[in-house]
Every structure is written in structure tokens, then in C-alpha cells.
Amino acid sequence: MNQLPLSPSTAVSTWRRYGGRPPILVVIVWVVAFCLPIDAIAKPTDTYSLDGVERIIPAKGKTKCPAVELITYKGNTVKLAPSGRVNEEFAKRLDRFESVLIDVATEIYGRPPKRIRSLGTYNCRRIAAYPTYLSEHGLGNAIDISAFDFGPAKKDQKLPADLPKTLRRSFSVNILKHWDSDRGVGKIHQEFLHTLATRLIERDDIFRVLLGPGFPGHKNHFHFDCSPWRIVNVF
């Protein structure tokens, strides 16, 4: 549920917390990595309404979150369960996310999911591993997703010819259970999750930070947000 604003100064101070100074070579590697326009940690080129909001907070004490407008979001084209509180700009990104989700689901299962399972949206808190940074959840600018529920196919629905019979009925695709699945219908669910993640990473107009099972603490969910930086670590 965390994002990683990995600047050299943050990395050095984190190192210090765990004892002593980092070797100079490590510092040089961090600085060079931070300065390169690599996709994993890069500055977005577009603008976003929450870009100017201060994310740096005192490391200790009660977390105070900036006053941002929040709306209740239930999903526009696919139901979000439970519904969440998000900033209006982030709701627009979620709407675009739903359309990518519908496309990928229809390609693989012949129909869109009936429900997106959320583990949380707005939550005023700091990033546990980086206590001087406000979590994007504290701005209503992030979502954690654990699963997708599909209803039964309709009688006249055009389904992929090779879709196993069992997937004509209701089923759920769960990130914890299916991300690494490599047999039976689990393999199809893995393909669905990986294709969805790949399509979302390709888009620069939906999410800027995309974390998933490849990132520590994210075995059971995708974390998507619109931080003023880009970090991609899903696979």
C-alpha cells in the first residue's frame, strides 16, 4: 500500500536510520539513477490538479492531510466495491481505468467484470517506510485493488472460442491467488492480470505510480496513484 519516492536524499536518510553512512559508490549510483530519465522513476510530462500539493510532512506526530475535495466513487462503468472516497481528478482516471479493464476482460473472458474489489481509497496517513511523505491515499489520489468478480455469461454472449466452460459461469480473479498461476484456468487469470497491468503501464494518461506483486508489500493488490512522479513496479 506504499509508494516509493526514491530520491537520493530519502535513500541516504533511510540508510542512516539503519546505521551509518552509505559507501560513496552507493551514493553515486543512487544520484545517477535518480538523474537518468528512466521509466521506473521519472517526472511526468503532463499536469495534474494535485501536483502542487505538498507531500513532505513531519516524520512524527499525528498525520495532517491537506484539505482536498473528495467525492464518493462507486465506479462509472464497473461497480467499485466497496465504493471509495477520491478526489474528482482521480475519479476521472478511475473511469479511464475501467475502460481498459473492460477491453482486456472482453478480449479474454468475452465480457467485462461486474465488480472491482477495493482494499481502500482515501485514508489520511503517512507512507510507513517513508514517514516524511504523505501517502497518496491521504489525498484521495490512490486506490488498492485486490480482485475482479465476473458474473455468468449471457446466453447470447459472444465468447472466445477457447474459453473453458467453467469460465462461462461466475468466477473471481484474485491478485494474490492468480498472479503467478500457471495451470488450468488459473493460467488464463494470470494472463488477464498481466495483460491488464501491461496495458495500464503503456498509458501515460491514467496512473503514474503502478505497484503490484513485484513490489514489497503488494503480493495481494495493485496500488495505483497519481503522484507527481512516476514509479512502475508491478511485475
Ligand SMILES: [Zn+2]
Ligand atoms: Zn495503496
